[in-house]
Amino acid sequence: MPDQSLPRDSAPRTRRGAQTRSRLLRAAEEAFGSRGYHRAGISDITLAAGVAQGTFYSYFRNKEEVLRELVRNMGRDLRAHLAAEISDARDRLDAEARGLRAFLAYVAGHPWMYRVLQEAQFVDESIYREYYEAFGESYLRLLDVAEADGEVRPGDNRIRVWALMGMAHFLGLRYGLWERDVPLDRVVDTVRDLLRSGLMTGEHNNE
Amino acid sequence: MPDQSLPRDSAPRTRRGAQTRSRLLRAAEEAFGSRGYHRAGISDITLAAGVAQGTFYSYFRNKEEVLRELVRNMGRDLRAHLAAEISDARDRLDAEARGLRAFLAYVAGHPWMYRVLQEAQFVDESIYREYYEAFGESYLRLLDVAEADGEVRPGDNRIRVWALMGMAHFLGLRYGLWERDVPLDRVVDTVRDLLRSGLMTGEHNNE
CATH class of the missing domain: 1.10.10.60 (Homeodomain-like)
Incomplete structure (x- = not known):
């Protein structure tokens, strides 16, 4: 991918x-x-x-170039890791859950990743944007395929991708990096439930 | 609040x-x-x-203290603004949609907010954590009330709050700050749909 x-x-x-x-x-x-x-x-x-x-x-050429290449490399490495982890997922929901699980564990095992990536935006914002845009393009293809296969409800997958990346980013920050006070499976199950059924009860989800 | x-x-x-x-x-x-x-x-x-x-x-006392107070102030200001915007929402789903709409518009109108907040984490991470923890506590109370009222499905609202803040953060970054190439209503409708019904088709949401 x-x-x-x-x-x-x-x-x-x-x-x-x-x-x-x-x-x-x-x-x-x-x-x-x-x-x-x-x-x-x-x-x-x-x-x-x-x-x-x-x-x-x-x-x-200089420190900025090594940072740019490092962030590209981190992105490729993470995407390859996630692609391998979800390769035998049985459907998109399972892939989302496995992907998030793998991401949270990856964050916990790569304590510098967030700092390097976040700091890059103050060196040159394009480094940071490029990272998320590349990530988003890969993710978009997966959602589009899942929508074509009838697994994902029709919708604007480009916007959804940014929402999903944001969820993963904050959950990684809070539960992977800052504090390991909640089992990662619980975090994943909460998101799986949200992606499967939304947040609202039936009574309030038909307006 | x-x-x-x-x-x-x-x-x-x-x-x-x-x-x-x-x-x-x-x-x-x-x-x-x-x-x-x-x-x-x-x-x-x-x-x-x-x-x-x-x-x-x-x-x-010094530059760091003014940054810390500034971030606190920005957080209070944003939360008060969002609280006012959702005060007459008819239910939690409506409040989520209105709150996100107001947040995206706020980001577009406060171009320094993200930079100041993001950079604060490299001055003292506690400034950044405190901002999101305060935000999360307010948000958690709203979700807990909505769950008690039977509007939100039972679940771990603490984890959900981090997922929801992450969504808003990335959508604000991409659609409020970086590029205004998509109408904000479209972004809001996409999230509203996700929170109402999840991402998956009925066929795949009963496992």
């Missing part, structure tokens, strides 16, 4: 180059996540990646 | 003091919103508020 290709001008030509690039991105995630983008220096990244400082510039 | 009281130690004792404090907060919103928190100086705030720089310190 996600586009795995790298932008042509920064794609390393060798396997070793790809490994170094990937080490630099992981080190950047740790540095930006733990120190914050503005305080983290390129030397923090190269030190953690175990490469000479000059090596950084064979892969990225 | 929202708590209108100021923290005791910074509450001005005179009407004129309250006006100056309020001018400083408005000026801070503009300064933090347009320049960003880190680049905005206290002198930008006092200049825009038309007061001497020393006056700032009669009201706030």
Whole structure:
């Protein structure tokens, strides 16, 4: 589902180059996540990646470019992870529940993801928008297919996608990142119920 | 609904003091919103508020304190606005629709709100958490009442509140702030439909 290709001008030509690039991105995630983008220096990244400082510039023009690539990479990684987790879902509702479950667990296991992503909007808003727009496009295709298959009620799936991403984002923030005081299954069951039947009782849902 | 009281130690004792404090907060919103928190100086705030720089310190200890008070203030203002907008709603579904409509319009009319709030999490995460926790508590009471009245289906309203706030946040970001390419009524109708009947067709909503 996600586009795995790298932008042509920064794609390393060798396997070793790809490994170094990937080490630099992981080190950047740790540095930006733990120190914050503005305080983290390129030397923090190269030190953690175990490469000479000059090596950084064979892969990225500057700190902003590594942030942009890191956010793209985080998005691809998350989308690939979710796609694998929902691959054997029996219908769209099951896919939504499994996808949310996997997302919440992923957030809990990737404590820097939110910080890096949220901070990116103050470095260059387009990094942040691109992340959600790419996510939204993948999600939209899934909802459109489910609607064509008669699983999802007819409606504006583009708007729904933003609503669903927002739900996942806030639930991840509250229950995956801030506090683990509620079992994730309970969070998922609540959303599953909402997507299956809405929020209102029958009495109030026919107006 | 929202708590209108100021923290005791910074509450001005005179009407004129309250006006100056309020001018400083408005000026801070503009300064933090347009320049960003880190680049905005206290002198930008006092200049825009038309007061001497020393006056700032009669009201706030430092830049972080004015940010914290500003975010509290923004939250109170938004909650009071939404409470007024939904006061004559005929049921919870109508209140949700009216509240979302008012929120989206509010976002479009307060272009700095998101930036100030989002950036606050990197100054002190507790400012950001407090904002959403206060919002969530007000929202929770409304859902609990609606559930007791038989309008909302039984469920975990605390989790639902985070899901609903997330929806509103992302829809506000995409359709209120980034692009005004979709009529707000269409966004509201899509969410109203989701809250009334869920996302799934009857065939798939009985498992």
